[in-house]
Amino acid sequence: MSGGPLTSHVLDTSSGRPARGLALTLFRKQDDDWVIIKASETNSDGRCSGFLDREQFTADTYKLRFDTEEYFRRAGGTTFYPYVEIVFQVVRPGEHYHVPLILSPYGYSTYRGS
């Protein structure tokens, strides 16, 4: 599958544009630690993929960290959130998981997409 089994998309609702160049980092939970899997960033469409391939995508707990403060700082503004971390459980690793972030300086939302 193009981009792998896990993808993300960041939309900046304060600008009405995709959030380009926002740094994302994927971690996997291992015992009590978070192990870094991939550091990446959103493209010009606000999308990010290629975090891992199907074989690496195990049924585990993962965390996606979005560097929101850096993103808004580059755009000349500030934000309530120094970063956003979304922790989620992959139960059926044969499926595709889409973990987007709809973001503005003083609010955000996310959902499990497919």
Place this chain on the structure above:
Amino acid sequence: MSGGPLTSHVLDTSSGRPAQGLALTLFRKQDDDWVLIKASETNSDGRCSGFLDREQFTADTYKLRFDTEEYFRRAGGTTFYPYVEIVFQVVRPGEHYHVPLILSPYGYSTYRGS
């Protein structure tokens, strides 16, 4: 101010009801560590307050942790999110900060309220 300068409210949009008895924990960032300030839970209206008083409410970085998995498990269901952590910066500690969570098993949102 009733409840202190920081309050929260959890609404469960999967049931259309306030999320009652959901455990919340407030932390303050101190160097590279998170220091626990108060462990609490939402009341029958889904609200939570009394985390700290005005004197303790310094201009710092805080984290609110919501025990979402435990909440949905008690309701007989599962969720994508083992917990939700919202990290935010208090810049004007003289103001009131309301950090709510609009929650369902496969999505959530938050915003800075006042």
